[in-house]
Amino acid sequence: MRISEVAARSGVPATTLRYYDTIGLINAHRQSNGYRAYDESVLERLSFIEAAQRLGLSLPEIAQLLVVVEGDTCTQVREALHPKLTERLREVDAHLANLRLLRNRLVAATRRVAACPDSGVSCRSECMLLDQRGRGCLTPDETTQGAQ
Structure with a gap:
């Protein structure tokens, strides 16, 4: 998927997707033309990020949790x-x-x-x-x- 499709399907703005890619929360593969390409799993990852943010977790905390969620029991x-x-x-x-x-x-x-009380004095x-x-x-x- 291109970034515009991910943005449309997830409701996450493209600028935020680029930022998440930069800080490692999501991963895009670069196509030969330089465009970012995402696989379907990014939508589930974005849902997790959004849910964690609604609970008040910071992006660094979310990054740590994503490592655990994707690799552990x-x-x-x-x-x-x-x-x-x-x-x-x-x-x-x-x-x-x-x-x-x-x-x-x-x-x-x-x-x-x-x-x-009402008063005319200072x-x-x-x-x-x-x-x-x-x-x-x-x-x-x-x-x-x-x-x-």
């Missing part, structure tokens, strides 16, 4: 893939916890700003983002209240 693939997925899950959980904390802070700050904008003690972080009580 299912047991060996599981032993290589499971720890990577477990670690990625831990990273996502930590990120979600940080996002929940940020959301709670934003809720409390939004409430504080909404409660600011106001320091940063005063509404500070807690009662003048710090930029919310108190534990305010963070908990924001989750409600």
